Amino acid sequence: MPENSAKFRNRKSGIRKVRRVAHHVVLIILAAFWIFPVYVLLVDSLKSTQGVLTTPILLPASSSLNSLISTFQVLMGQFFNSVVIAVGTAAISTFVGAMAAYYFYRVSSRINDVIFTIIAIATFIPFEVTAVPLDKLLITIGLFNSIPGLIFSFLIFFLPTGALLMSIFIAVLPKLTIESARIDGANDWTIFSKVVIPLTYPGLISTFIFILIETWNNFFIPLVATSTPNVSTVSLSLLSYTGGYGVLYNDSFAAALVASIFPLLIFVFLGRYFVRGLMAMGTGSKG
Amino acid sequence: MRISKTIIFSIPALIFGGILIYFLLWNLFYSFTNWSPINSNYKIVGFATYAGIFASQHFQSTLTRTLMWTGGMFLAGNGMGIVFASLIFFLKNPRLRTIYSSLFLYPLAIAMSAVAIIWSWIYSPSEGIDTLLKYAGLPTFGFISNSAQALPSLILITIWVYSGLASVFYLAAFQNVSSDSIESARMDSAGPIVILRKILLPEAKNAFIVSSALLIIFSLRIFTIPYVSTGINPKTETSVLYLFNFFTYGYYAQAAAVSIIVIVIAIIVVIPYALFGIKRWINA
Amino acid sequence: MVNIKIGNVSKEFVKKKSTTKALEDIDLEIASGEFFGILGSSGSGKTTLMRIIAxxxxxxxxxxxxDDTIVSKDNKINVEVEDRNVGMxxxxxxxxxxxxxYENIAFPLRVQRLNQGEISKRVREIADLLDIRAVLGKKPREASGGQQQRVAYARALVKNPSLLLLDEPFSNLDATIKDVARRYTREIQKKLGFTAIIVSHDPADIFSLSNRVGVINKSRIVQVGKPIDVYSAPATVEVARATGEYNILKVELKEEGNAFSANAGEDFVVPIENNVEINGSMAKSGILGFRPDEVIIYPISEKDVEVPKGFMECGTAEVAISSYSQGSFRVNLNLNHQDNSFFCLNNTPFPPGEKVKVFIKAGSPCIFDPDTNKIIPSFH
Known part of the structure; x- marks a missing residue:
């Protein structure tokens, strides 16, 4: 019955068209909801004081860079602290984590499995629970309220994370490659630096980016480990920009933009590495 | 032997991992004491501190809020994650797929304190959504300034932040389903909803485990959003804020005991997940 | 140029709760400068043995x-891989x-911190020897399989190892270049004089290269000897199969006067030269084994066929199927019992169902004990 089947196909394609349109409409609406806070962030951090006084945050107004510039000048010190701390923590965690991962990869034993499992579980513990002992430890070793103290504190959380992530990424290396390096007479350090590091490059970047973003955005650890603004990070500094009565919202949004621009740009340009780190963290896959 | 030299490689990570374990044990020890500003010469009191905390109405309400938050994140995070993942999965254009995936994930890359600031302005009765609703003559919500809505409003923010996380795992699971079974379903003229229900979701069990575990763990550690947008506030105080409050005022034994309670909850969540995940981490 | 003694080595792998024995009671001595082959199927333990030596x-x-140094003993390594001067x-x-x-080949020398000039000189020397100078600047994946293999050789040899270990080195090569690779392997070993051990499942590797071979089966060394001796007088059916293609038939052993024979049904009787005894009395049944290349067949329709010189007439069989393999036809034959079949090689195919006369090379068949698969030595 050729006519019959042709009609049938027609009806189907009509449904399909409606479905396709609905599919895109739903996606666009959801995307609009998700992008909305960034719209607000950009529009309002660029508002002039005049605009702030005449429009609510959801509506655009004449723009000016004044508030962004002045806020950045205020937060420059903290911004720089954040760069140093985040890059330092991410670099050390990735590299030292990779070393540990190399060890766990090279030497497999029951005890190592247990140690590794404990560390892996510990990295998922909410870090708020360490507030008191962290505070006490930092005061005891004299690192409280200092940049090195902050990096040290972050390393406690992110070095195990680095080891966990790198263990996942290192596992793709064929064991034979390492064995052939041993036969070639290479010691552990040579194998690690000349063979393992170059061959796990993408995994290293993923781990680095993941920890970089996590460290930059962390609020709680600087809150516990510091007490003065000069060693504070930019994400902690936002605390003084919450919507009290003295604050104009353009300054508040400008501060939020200053605090977010660094990880946001990294996400835009190197997001796939961040996602790969996330996937590895969640499922142990090297995606 | 060489193996013993290789151990050097693990030592720095083990030291820092060890400190983390030490912190947990520290909490365990001091939770059995009565260390506080009035008892700076603390002594071991057994479970007395725990008993006091469990009996306190204040703690019970924070724990309820924490569990509501966890439940909300678990339900809405998984739900939105599945919605995003399936909408993205059925897109044919790979560029659009990438763009939408990033679009739903980017909140994770923004500092939580910035998120809190942005949303507290959005929720502001004098400048935010409510202002527009008032202009339009519509009823207003109140959001964080309304005591009944403060907590759900904050939970909504974290759903905005974390749904993309869940969608990453669901999308990965969907993409792992063999295209043969999807194509053969298409030939049986199954629509996308049927394909989703009968083929994709049953294959996404692992994604469900992973995203549930991560959503729950992340919701347990949520601190910045309530702390920055509402401060330590009886309407929105969760267990970790409660614990932080004890810490600020020097009630270390109480802080330690609440810590242990949170750790136990976290471990209860992590262990089934670990049984699923760590085997792969190790044997990966 | 090192002498290697393997004394009573066993290896167990413990995984979860189960223990697998990979090697049992291995005793071997490999002389300095010898080219020794280890032949076995996958899972036999041959690779484990090589890894233990390495x-x-x-x-x-x-x-x-x-030589005189115990490099490892009883679950303890005394000399690590890095210090054994082994190439693999x-x-x-x-x-x-x-x-x-280039950097692949130079790697072992860089590890030794030789100076740039020395490294360059030695890499180029070995590259010339192996004819891979043209690909030195490329990455491994940009070179052909044969070239990659020679780069691997160069890397293994550039540090003048006293022992070269070859783990199935030809199995990833195209058939056409396998023999070329075997030839230069032999030539280099003769020229440089190192001790070499090759592990393979392919008897062709062993026959073309090694002075002696150890056949390993189910974690044990079953036979050690010159390849040709192992080939013609295999200790067990497994050794026979490991060293090349092999036919086995279940047979009844008969004694008539001074003549002995192995009967696989009425139509197929293989004369054997001597009686075969188990525990001092004539065995009743056994396994008859012979190589497919030691069989000649003629169609039964062809009259007046003379027994080929050095062969013996064994009876008739029916062609099951003929297939082509590597330059000749592989003819599968059934005896009247369906469960007894064998094959031989012939220049021309036979149609299925055709009856043929079968001749087997005199003195070549072996008789194995059906219970143990071990050869039953003949007595005079």
Missing amino acids: GLEVPTIGSVTF VFQNWALYPHLTN
């Missing part, structure tokens, strides 16, 4: 001695994908 695994019990060529060559071929 130092990548430790023997659970027993010892490995290089892996099955998939395990080249470093991120380094150029």
Whole structure:
């Protein structure tokens, strides 16, 4: 019955068209909801004081860079602290984590499995629970309220994370490659630096980016480990920009933009590495 | 032997991992004491501190809020994650797929304190959504300034932040389903909803485990959003804020005991997940 | 140029709760400068044995001695891989994908911190010897399989190892270049004089290269000897199969006067030269084994066929199918019992169902004990 089947196909394609349109409409609406806070962030951090006084945050107004510039000048010190701390923590965690991962990869034993499992579980513990002992430890070793103290504190959380992530990424290396390096007479350090590091490059970047973003955005650890603004990070500094009565919202949004621009740009340009780190963290896959 | 030299490689990570374990044990020890500003010469009191905390109405309400938050994140995070993942999965254009995936994930890359600031302005009765609703003559919500809505409003923010996380795992699971079974379903003229229900979701069990575990763990550690947008506030105080409050005022034994309670909850969540995940981490 | 003694080595792998024995009671001595082959199927333990010699695994019990030094003993490694001066060529060559071929070859020398000039001189020397100068600047994956393999050789040899280990080095090569590779392997070994051990499942590797061979089956060394001796007088059916293609038939052993024979049904009787005894009395049944290339067949329709010289007439069989393989036809034959079949090689195919006369080379068949699969030695 050729006519019959042709009609049938027609009806189907009509449904399909409606479905396709609905599919895109739903996606666009959801995307609009998700992008909305960034719209607000950009529009309002660029508002002039005049605009702030005449429009609510959801509506655009004449723009000016004044508030962004002045806020950045205020937060420059903290911004720089954040760069140093985040890059330092991410670099050390990735590299030292990779070393540990190399060890766990090279030497497999029951005890190592247990140690590794404990560390892996510990990295998922909410870090708020360490507030008191962290505070006490930092005061005891004299690192409280200092940049090195902050990096040290972050390393406690992110070095195990680095080891966990790198263990996942290192596992793709064929064991034979390492064995052939041993036969070639290479010691552990040579194998690690000349063979393992170059061959796990993408995994290293993923781990680095993941920890970089996590460290930059962390609020709680600087809150516990510091007490003065000069060693504070930019994400902690936002605390003084919450919507009290003295604050104009353009300054508040400008501060939020200053605090977010660094990880946001990294996400835009190197997001796939961040996602790969996330996937590895969640499922142990090297995606 | 060489193996013993290789151990050097693990030592720095083990030291820092060890400190983390030490912190947990520290909490365990001091939770059995009565260390506080009035008892700076603390002594071991057994479970007395725990008993006091469990009996306190204040703690019970924070724990309820924490569990509501966890439940909300678990339900809405998984739900939105599945919605995003399936909408993205059925897109044919790979560029659009990438763009939408990033679009739903980017909140994770923004500092939580910035998120809190942005949303507290959005929720502001004098400048935010409510202002527009008032202009339009519509009823207003109140959001964080309304005591009944403060907590759900904050939970909504974290759903905005974390749904993309869940969608990453669901999308990965969907993409792992063999295209043969999807194509053969298409030939049986199954629509996308049927394909989703009968083929994709049953294959996404692992994604469900992973995203549930991560959503729950992340919701347990949520601190910045309530702390920055509402401060330590009886309407929105969760267990970790409660614990932080004890810490600020020097009630270390109480802080330690609440810590242990949170750790136990976290471990209860992590262990089934670990049984699923760590085997792969190790044997990966 | 090192002498290797493997003393009573056993290896167990413990995984979860189960223990697998990979090697049991291995005793071997490999002379300095010898080219020794280890032949076995996959899972036989041959690779484990090689890894123990290399130092990548430790023997659970027993010892490995290089010249007079015990390099590992009873679950303890005394001399690590790095210090054994061993070169190894892996099955998939395990080249470093991120380094150029030049840097791959130079790697062992860089590890020794030789100066740039010395490294360059030695890399070029070995590259000339192996004819891979043209690919030195390329990455391994940009070179052909044969070239990659020679890069792997160069990397293994550039440090003048006293022992070269070859782990199935030809199995990833195209058939056409396998023989070329075998030839230069032999030539280099003769020229440089190192001790070499090759592990393979392919008897062709062993026959073309090694002075002696050890056949390993189910974790044990079953037979050690010159390849040709092992080939013609295999100790067990497994050795016979490991060393080349082999036919086995279930037979009844008969004694008539001074004549002995192995009967596989009425139509197929193979005369054997001597009686075969188990525990001092004539065996009743056994396994008859012979090589397919020691069989000649003629169609039964062809009259007046003379018994070919040096062969003996054994009876008739029916062609099941003929197939083509490597330059000749492989003719599968059934005896009247369906469960007894064998094959031989012939220049022309036969149609299925055709009856043929079968001749087997005199003196070549062996008789094995049906219970143990071990050869039953003949008595005069």
